Amino acid sequence: MGAQRSTLKELAAELDISVATASRALGGYEDISAKTRARVAQKAREIGYVPNSAGRMLVSGRSDFVGLVVPVSGPFLVDAFLGEFVTGMGEQLTEYGVDLFLATVSGEKTELDVLRHVVESGRADGMIINRIAERDERIEFLKSRNFPFVAHGRLSVEDGTMNWLDTDGQAAFTKAFDMLYDLGHRRFGFLTIDEPMSFKHFREKGLEAAYSSKSDPSLSLVKASAKRSNEVALREECRKLLTSENRPTAVLAVIDELAIILMQEAERLDIAIPGDLSVIGFDNAPATALTPPGLSTFDQQIRDCARQMTDMLMTVIRDRPSEQLTRLIQPVFLGRGSHGPAPRKRL
Amino acid sequence: MGAQRSTLKELAAELDISVATASRALGGYEDISAKTRARVAQKAREIGYVPNSAGRMLVSGRSDFVGLVVPVSGPFLVDAFLGEFVTGMGEQLTEYGVDLFLATVSGEKTELDVLRHVVESGRADGMIINRIAERDERIEFLKSRNFPFVAHGRLSVEDGTMNWLDTDGQAAFTKAFDMLYDLGHRRFGFLTIDEPMSFKHFREKGLEAAYSSKSDPSLSLVKASAKRSNEVALREECRKLLTSENRPTAVLAVIDELAIILMQEAERLDIAIPGDLSVIGFDNAPATALTPPGLSTFDQQIRDCARQMTDMLMTVIRDRPSEQLTRLIQPVFLGRGSHGPAPRKRL
DNA sequence: GTAAAAATCTAAAACGTTTTAGAAATTTCC
DNA sequence: GGAAATTTCTAAAACGTTTTAGATTTTTAC
Numbered sequence: 169m170g171a172q173r174s175t176l177k178e179l180a181a182e183l184d185i186s187v188a189t190a191s192r193a194l195g196g197y198e199d200i201s202a203k204t205r206a207r208v209a210q211k212a213r214e215i216g217y218v219p220n221s222a223g224r225m226l227v228s229g230r231s232d233f234v235g236l237v238v239p240v241s242g243p244f245l246v247d248a249f250l251g252e253f254v255t256g257m258g259e260q261l262t263e264y265g266v267d268l269f270l271a272t273v274s275g276e277k278t279e280l281d282v283l284r285h286v287v288e289s290g291r292a293d294g295m296i297i298n299r300i301a302e303r304d305e306r307i308e309f310l311k312s313r314n315f316p317f318v319a320h321g322r323l324s325v326e327d328g329t330m331n332w333l334d335t336d337g338q339a340a341f342t343k344a345f346d347m348l349y350d351l352g353h354r355r356f357g358f359l360t361i362d363e364p365m366s367f368k369h370f371r372e373k374g375l376e377a378a379y380s381s382k383s384d385p386s387l388s389l390v391k392a393s394a395k396r397s398n399e400v401a402l403r404e405e406c407r408k409l410l411t412s413e414n415r416p417t418a419v420l421a422v423i424d425e426l427a428i429i430l431m432q433e434a435e436r437l438d439i440a441i442p443g444d445l446s447v448i449g450f451d452n453a454p455a456t457a458l459t460p461p462g463l464s465t466f467d468q469q470i471r472d473c474a475r476q477m478t479d480m481l482m483t484v485i486r487d488r489p490s491e492q493l494t495r496l497i498q499p500v501f502l503g504r505g506s507h508g509p510a511p512r513k514r515l
Numbered sequence: 516m517g518a519q520r521s522t523l524k525e526l527a528a529e530l531d532i533s534v535a536t537a538s539r540a541l542g543g544y545e546d547i548s549a550k551t552r553a554r555v556a557q558k559a560r561e562i563g564y565v566p567n568s569a570g571r572m573l574v575s576g577r578s579d580f581v582g583l584v585v586p587v588s589g590p591f592l593v594d595a596f597l598g599e600f601v602t603g604m605g606e607q608l609t610e611y612g613v614d615l616f617l618a619t620v621s622g623e624k625t626e627l628d629v630l631r632h633v634v635e636s637g638r639a640d641g642m643i644i645n646r647i648a649e650r651d652e653r654i655e656f657l658k659s660r661n662f663p664f665v666a667h668g669r670l671s672v673e674d675g676t677m678n679w680l681d682t683d684g685q686a687a688f689t690k691a692f693d694m695l696y697d698l699g700h701r702r703f704g705f706l707t708i709d710e711p712m713s714f715k716h717f718r719e720k721g722l723e724a725a726y727s728s729k730s731d732p733s734l735s736l737v738k739a740s741a742k743r744s745n746e747v748a749l750r751e752e753c754r755k756l757l758t759s760e761n762r763p764t765a766v767l768a769v770i771d772e773l774a775i776i777l778m779q780e781a782e783r784l785d786i787a788i789p790g791d792l793s794v795i796g797f798d799n800a801p802a803t804a805l806t807p808p809g810l811s812t813f814d815q816q817i818r819d820c821a822r823q824m825t826d827m828l829m830t831v832i833r834d835r836p837s838e839q840l841t842r843l844i845q846p847v848f849l850g851r852g853s854h855g856p857a858p859r860k861r862l
Numbered sequence: 863g864t865a866a867a868a869a870t871c872t873a874a875a876a877c878g879t880t881t882t883a884g885a886a887a888t889t890t891c892c
Numbered sequence: 893g894g895a896a897a898t899t900t901c902t903a904a905a906a907c908g909t910t911t912t913a914g915a916t917t918t919t920t921a922c
Contacts, residue, residue, distance in 0.1 A: 173637065175878060186902045191880060201900060218635040222572035223878030226907045231569070233616075233638075238601065248801075250598040254585065258619025267638060269580075270617040272605025288565040290520060291580075291614060454595075458805040522908060533872045538910060548870060570908030573877045 174215045183211055194219075233269040234261065234481060235286040235295035237306075240273045247298070248453055249470045256474025257296070264482050266293075280305060287315045294485045296320060296477055300332075302364040316484040318477045322494070324369040331484055331493040333477045337367050337450065340466045340499050341374030341420060344448045347501075348418040349382065352510035353446060356389045357409050357416030359426045361396040368422045371450065375420060390416060402426060406433040410445075417445060417510050424449035424456050427463050431506065442508035452502060461505030468499055521562045530558055541566075580616040581608065581828060582633040582642035584653075587620045594645070595800055596817045603821025604643070611829050613640075627652060634662045641832045643667060643824055647679075649711040663831040665824045665840070671716040678831055678840040680824045684714055684797065687813045687846050688721030688767060691795045694848075695765040696729065699857035700793060703736045704756050704763035706773045708743040715769045718797065722767055737763060749773060753780040757792075764792060764857050771796035771803050774810050778853065789855035799849060808852030815846055 180190040185204070193200045193208035200208075211217075225231050236257060239247050247253075254268065261268055269292045271282050283306055286292050294316035297306055302324050310317045311329070322332040345356070358375055360368050379389050392409045394401035406429055409415065421427035427449030431441055439445050441461060449456060452467035480493050527537040532551070540547045540555035547555075558564075572578050583604060586594050594600075601615065608615055616639045618629045630653055633639050641663030644653055649671050657664045658676070669679040692703070705722055707715050726736050739756045741748035753776055756762065768774035774796030778788055786792050788808060796803060799814035827840050 173635070176880095177878075187879080188881080188902050188904090189900085192901090195880080199900065204900080216635070218637075220573075220878050221636050221638050222569050222578070223907090224880075225569035226567075226573055226878080226909090227880045229907080236617075238598075238605070247598060250601070251594060254597070254617055255619055255621070258585070258617070259621040262619075262622055262624065268617045268619070270583075270601060270605070270615045272602055272609075272615070274602070274606040274609055277609065288520070288563070289568050290565075291568050454801050455805050458802050460807070523910095524908075534909080535872050535874090535911080536870085539871085542910080546870060551870080567908050570877090571910075573879090573908080574910045576877080 173220065174217050175220065176217070179208070179212055179215065179217050182215070183207060230293050231269075231291050232265065233267050233292045234478075234485070235269045235271055235292035237279065237282055237286065237295060237297055238270060238272045239299045240279055249468070252470040253298075253474045256471035257478050259471075260475040260478035264478075266482070280309060283309060287313050294318075294481050296474075296481060300366045302366050302369065304366075316481065316488075318481045318484065318493070320473065320477060321366055324366050328492055331480060333473055333480060333495040333497065334370075335367075335466075335468050335473070335499050336496045337371040337499070338374035338377070340450065340501070341371045342378040343374075343501065344420055344466075345375050345378035348420075348446055348448070348507065348510075349378070351418075351446070351508065353418035354384065354386045354388065354510065355414060355416045355418070356387070357419035358389060358391045358422075359406070359409070359419055359430060360391065360393045360422040361426070362393050363396055371422050388414070388416075396423075396425070399429070402429050403433055406430045407437070410434055410437050410439055418507070419445065419447050421447065421449045424451040424453035424463060424465055427465070427506075428453075428455055428459050431459055431463065441506050444511055446507035446510070448507050450499070456502075457504070464502060464504045464507045466499035466501055469497060473497055520567065521564050522567065523564070526555070526559055526562065526564050529562070530554060577640050578616075578638050579612065580614050580639045581825075581832070582616045582618055582639035584626065584629055584633065584642065584644055585617060585619045586646045587626055596815070599817040600645075600821045603818035604825050606818075607822040607825035607829075611825075613829070627656060630656060634660050641665075641828050643821075643828060647713045649713050649716065651713075663828065663835075665828045665831065667820065667824060668713055669841070671713050675839055678827060680820055680827060680842040680844065681717075682714075682813075682815050682820065682846050683843045684718040684846070685721035685724070687797065687848070688718045689725040690721075690848065691767055691813075692722050692725035695767075695793055695795070695854065695857075696725070698765075698793070698855065700763075700765035701731065701733045701735065701857070702761060702763045702765070703734070704766035705736060705738045705769075706753070706756070706766055706777060707738065707740045707769040708773070709740050710743055718769050735761070735763075743770075743772070746776070749776050750780055753777045754784070757781055757784050757786060765854070766792065766794050768794065768796045771798040771800035771810060771812055774812070774853075775800075775802055775806050778806055778810065788853050791858055793854035793857070795854050797846070803849075804851070811851045811854045812849055813846035814849055816844060820844055 176187050176190050180187045189200060189204065190208055193205045194212060196205065236254065238250060257268055269286065271286050273279050273282050286295055296318050298320045300319050300321035300323065307319065307330060319330060319332040322334045358372065360372060379387065392405040394405045410433060419430060421430060427447050431447055434441055434445055441447060447463065449463050449465040452465050456463035456465050476495060483489060484493065523534050523537050527534045536547060536551065537555055540552045541559060543552065583601065585597060604615055616633065618633050620626050620629050633642055643665050645667045647666050647668035647670065654666065654677060666677060666679040669681045670677065705719065707719060726734065739752040741752045756766065757780060766777060768777060774794050778794055781788055781792055788794060794810065796810050796812040799812050803810035803812050823842060830836060831840065
């Protein structure tokens, strides 16, 4: 290893005191005189003493790491928000003097294998999990182990026992629908994915709530969906939507990725955005600003969410609160160029 | 904490053997009979025994973590390749049974503070550092502590004592220049940053080597640069380049970011790409594919680099090789729409 | 059947820390 | 000046593992 690291024993020996005294002095305990505390602190600085984390961990039972399990990723797809997320977590974790254990899923391992490792190795005191599925085995597992965690996203059926932070996709989609309605749109499309992620549930719910609240006979809503992982099918669905009789003049996409594919297909079909078609997405993915004319979408405020989740997690770890912790974050609408007034004349 | 974790002592007690035997059995030592080894393994599985990592760490002196210090990031800028990089590292680390300690820089802390923490806490056995500067204090520090590390990038002046993996920007820029030359371009521009990063040195060197190798009197090369962090200045430089007398017909940008700004400014000035101007960048940043007509660039193969660096790092940690480890990776050219034949007539 | 060799197991120490229970030193009180 | 109270310090145990040096058991060789 590097230069020999100094130990508490050495530090104590230098000052001719016991290790217990040295330990308690550094711990700031009142039963060590202020003078001794100062001497110890001084000497510690002098010899560059840093407590060995293994020794500390062994006796305290804590690791002072928290885990983040990076969502499964195929050979090409990596979560676009990972950077933002870990930055937010990192920022907040420094406040607590806790480090980040980043566990990735790869090879033969399933996400649950990785989770199990983090929990069972004792190398983390708690963790954050992302991308909650409608029925999520990770949650069952963590609960069964009574392992502190906070979920980014909640279950479609709230069970009141899980700590979560979620973006209010429901409110956002209600808002988006109303906005488009006010712009004169009456024929709506909704583009979603087939995967059982819980967020799509809420977003659809928000849209439907807004839709049903209007009693307008001219109103229509058509849904299209495909597997997110199946780009061919997604494009096909988009084309179908865009070439259908009475095709929608406004489409809401459950995630930006779908909105962008729709915009690309619209361009191929010579459908002008926002002239002939308005599109609104969700996520503020990096590509949204760059795809002309710029996708109107909702920003998830990922970094801030990550910070808040970190606070929640540390509370769970340290205080073991008996009540459930939850937070609903309002996403911020970013009006770019992809939405506008409904086309005047019948297409 | 979660369910009480079982210890080696318990495991041994269950089988009525000593902890030493249990430990050595699980370690696969030959001086424990095959029969006993099997019994121990069986029982371990049965009671879900997982070695406590603190105990192990304390006695072995290893943490079985490696660190990655995430490059400094302002409030908006996060390394676009972080996701790819950690995915690659994670994939390879599972091969070694080692975990990833992700250390981020934030708040008051400097990058060196973070490095110091990772090294001195003993919470990592080695680390990878990114974005090497021309003179990099992190390297001095790690060397002075004799702490195992591999750098992503090398120093402009090779000193033969540091382990590194780098993308061969020099070869790439020579290749790019030659390609454009063969397409008829004679008036070249080079767009670079003022920050003292080592990669820009090599890329410029590659360009200059190619440039000087031609003895063509009509050849010209003009350079422009600004601080990467100063977008206003960057745009200004681009405009100057594009509106100069005898402006270049081909511009090489040291990083995609600059190329994209150039393309945006070109569009404003009604300079057609690739008709009037060819642009080639470097990095294959996410935005490159989306900025029409698509930026021709070099892909760094980040994930694969990360994997290779992980292998190198593990070698350094475990074998402490006396010779320097180095690897030069050839980036892959991605011809998209931003480059083409030189315009025929004088502009 | 016994001595030597080989195979198998184990007690104890070590890693570096924190905490507990109590010892030693100092101060206070009358 | 001595007992009591308070302040200050410390020895020892504990956390869970691996390794070392050696003990015990089994096998081999004659």
